[in-house]
Amino acid sequence: xxxxxxxxxxxxxxxxxxxxxxxxxxxxxxxxxxxxxxxxxxxxxxxxxxxxxxxxxxxxxxxxxxxxxxxxxxxxxxxxxxxxxxxxxxxxxxxxxxxxxxxxxxxxxxxxxxxxxxxxxxxxxxxxxxxxxxxxxxxxxxxxxxxxxxxxxxxxxxxxxxxxxxxxxxxxxxxxxxxxxxxxxxxxxxxxxxxxxxxxxxxxxxxxxxxxxxxxxxxxxxxxxxxxxxxxxxxxxxxxxxxxxxxxxxxxxxxxxxxxxxxxxxxxxxxxxxxxxxxxxxxxxxxxxxxxxxxxxxxxxxxxxxxx
Amino acid sequence: xxxxxxxxxxxxxxxxxxxxxxxxxxxxxxxxxxxxxxxxxxxxxxxxxxxxxxxxxxxxxxxxxxxxxxxxxxxxxxxxxxxxxxxxxxxxxxxxxxxxxxxxxxxxxxxxxxxxxxxxxxxxxxxxxxxxxxxxxxxxxxxxxxxxxxxxxxxxxxxxxxxxxxxxxxxxxxxxxxxxxxxxxxxxxxxxxxxxxxxxxxxxxxxxxxxxxxxxxxxxxxxxxxxxxxxxxxxxxxxxxxxxxxxxxxxxxxxxxxxxxxxxxxxxxxxxxxxxxxxxxxxxxxxxxxxxxxxxxxxxxxxxxxxxxx
Numbered sequence: 001x002x003x004x005x006x007x008x009x010x011x012x013x014x015x016x017x018x019x020x021x022x023x024x025x026x027x028x029x030x031x032x033x034x035x036x037x038x039x040x041x042x043x044x045x046x047x048x049x050x051x052x053x054x055x056x057x058x059x060x061x062x063x064x065x066x067x068x069x070x071x072x073x074x075x076x077x078x079x080x081x082x083x084x085x086x087x088x089x090x091x092x093x094x095x096x097x098x099x100x101x102x103x104x105x106x107x108x109x110x111x112x113x114x115x116x117x118x119x120x121x122x123x124x125x126x127x128x129x130x131x132x133x134x135x136x137x138x139x140x141x142x143x144x145x146x147x148x149x150x151x152x153x154x155x156x157x158x159x160x161x162x163x164x165x166x167x168x169x170x171x172x173x174x175x176x177x178x179x180x181x182x183x184x185x186x187x188x189x190x191x192x193x194x195x196x197x198x199x200x201x202x203x204x205x206x207x208x209x210x211x212x213x214x215x216x217x218x219x220x221x222x223x224x225x226x227x228x229x230x231x232x233x234x235x236x237x238x239x240x241x242x243x244x245x246x247x248x249x250x251x252x253x254x255x256x257x258x259x260x261x262x263x264x265x266x267x268x269x270x271x272x273x274x275x276x277x278x279x280x281x282x283x284x285x286x287x288x289x290x291x292x293x294x295x296x297x298x299x300x301x302x303x304x305x306x307x308x
Numbered sequence: 309x310x311x312x313x314x315x316x317x318x319x320x321x322x323x324x325x326x327x328x329x330x331x332x333x334x335x336x337x338x339x340x341x342x343x344x345x346x347x348x349x350x351x352x353x354x355x356x357x358x359x360x361x362x363x364x365x366x367x368x369x370x371x372x373x374x375x376x377x378x379x380x381x382x383x384x385x386x387x388x389x390x391x392x393x394x395x396x397x398x399x400x401x402x403x404x405x406x407x408x409x410x411x412x413x414x415x416x417x418x419x420x421x422x423x424x425x426x427x428x429x430x431x432x433x434x435x436x437x438x439x440x441x442x443x444x445x446x447x448x449x450x451x452x453x454x455x456x457x458x459x460x461x462x463x464x465x466x467x468x469x470x471x472x473x474x475x476x477x478x479x480x481x482x483x484x485x486x487x488x489x490x491x492x493x494x495x496x497x498x499x500x501x502x503x504x505x506x507x508x509x510x511x512x513x514x515x516x517x518x519x520x521x522x523x524x525x526x527x528x529x530x531x532x533x534x535x536x537x538x539x540x541x542x543x544x545x546x547x548x549x550x551x552x553x554x555x556x557x558x559x560x561x562x563x564x565x566x567x568x569x570x571x572x573x574x575x576x577x578x579x580x581x582x583x584x585x586x587x588x589x590x591x592x593x594x595x596x597x598x599x600x601x602x603x604x605x606x607x608x609x610x611x612x613x614x615x616x617x618x
Binding site: 092107110241244271295297 | 316317318319320321324391392396398402403409410411412415437439475477478479546548551552553554576578602603604605606607608
């Protein structure tokens with residue numbers, strides 16, 4: 001393993017900012033793995049650290065197959081993580097909305113450019129990503145429908161689901177989208193949580209990455225074959241939203257099997273405790289996403305149900 | 309008349325309210341909408357809304373049709389000094405046209421779109437951010453320029469910037485309205501978290517000029533409307549910091565500079581040294597200038613417009 005600095009930036013008064021990479025093996029640039037890009041992606045950073053730890057052990061046993069190089073970038077934005085911010089410490093811009101970046105542009109465009117120029121050289125790109133809403137997902141692989149996505153490859157992660165979704169205009173500056181456009185097969189791994197470490201789902205995520213590397217014959221690693229992934233899209237999901245605001249008494253978690261008419265949650269009056277509205281499942285299915293904050297506003301997305 | 313276009317329950321006994329003021333003349337069917345406060349730290353539009361509101365009501369006999377004023381599309385952000393929509397991770401001006409079945413903010417965006425579509429003109433007022441001060445300007449997507457530039461010239465600003473069509477900008481309110489044939493002009497002026505009264509007064513005059521041009525205003529409009537510089541008559545130059553440090557300015561905003569003029573120094577107060585002398589690469593006008601002194605490598609320091617020489 002070689003540890004190197006991919007990007008460095010002086011700060012007026014803070015320590016130098018460095019984006020570090022860990023390279024394993026030599027040969028074809030096979031897989032690049034990117035951990036936290038936002039400062040609150042602690043679960044993603046933890047997963048990446050476990051991938052690095054495992055790859056160090058695998059490499060020590062001679063388990064990196066000849067002719068393959070793997071790059072792991074555990075953190076792109078610890079300057080924000082260290083001060084409890086999600087976005088860039090200075091101007092609050094989102095590095096994950098700056099790709100493919102620009103080396104003569106704003107600070108976060110330069111960071112994005114440096115990372116992208118490294119990662120785009122690889123055949124496969126894996127990002128440990130987070131969702132914009134606070135809550136938990138069933139761990140899954142996510143891809144955007146750019147016309148370049150390969151869902152069969154995504155199934156090699158052995159995650160329960162491969163989610164393909166239609167890109168929106170603001171998605172065109174994401175790492176995943178740009179990797180696909182620039183001919184790197186890109187996969188985003190959603191590992192349950194974001195700002196808290198949930199080890200069971202973290203382990204599913206890091207094992208899925210090692211499984212992918214094993215199935216692509218890049219590393220020597222024995223693990224069970226994982227799930228036979230179901231490929232889903234927005235069409236396979238029903239969104240359940242809060243019909244009032246209040247204290248959320250959530251009776252359901254991601255991965256719960258539910259039936260039409262099941263009581264999923266209650267929203268309570270924050271003064272009197274009386275039930276303001278019951279949230280009832282509109283269909284049979286599996287809870288793919290569950291909102292997990294104690295307070296909720298009207299029209300907040302509470303659940304996403306896979307109905308297939 | 310004040311109309312509430314969005315009323316959504318927050319967790320603890322509060323409604324998220326987006327409201328507009330409708331000011332209608334006795335005759336006329338045209339409708340012009342003034343929107344601002346999408347970014348909660350951009351406050352220059354607040355003065356424009358107030359002043360326009362006041363002047364229209366005092367001179368209502370001169371108005372034909374309706375002017376609708378939306379002072380805060382992001383009321384939680386404006387009232388809590390937050391640029392974004394509190395508790396939400398996306399820039400509110402990157403989620404249009406919204407989604408009536410989506411999350412709260414996407415739903416809001418969809419409702420705002422529904423309310424604005426069909427207006428004869430929408431003016432979306434922004435004021436940069438806390439880092440940069442902008443000369444009064446109208447920004448127009450290059451694809452919309454043939455239609456919008458003639459209207460932009462009426463607004464009494466110094467500059468019209470016709471910019472490239474970036475895909476990510478397709479999610480802005482202005483673009484989303486323009487593609488639905490609701491003409492929308494984006495005004496950028498001043499600096500975040502402040503009100504520059506001079507700029508506000510100029511834009512208010514420009515809006516009355518626009519109303520007059522649309523046949524909606526019978527009152528007087530000063531004949532001192534500025535003929536703005538047009539970006540396609542020259543080139544926009546970006547100056548980004550090449551060192552991280554503290555900026556000591558050497559020029560003022562909106563100044564004309566010559567090639568080689570010192571714009572600012574980036575210094576290291578700990579060492580007492582100059583890290584970088586930032587000089588102008590061209591003769592031109594400084595239409596954007598950094599107002600927040602701390603910079604990292606890459607932070608935007610200035611934008612200079614240089615006109616083509618005859």
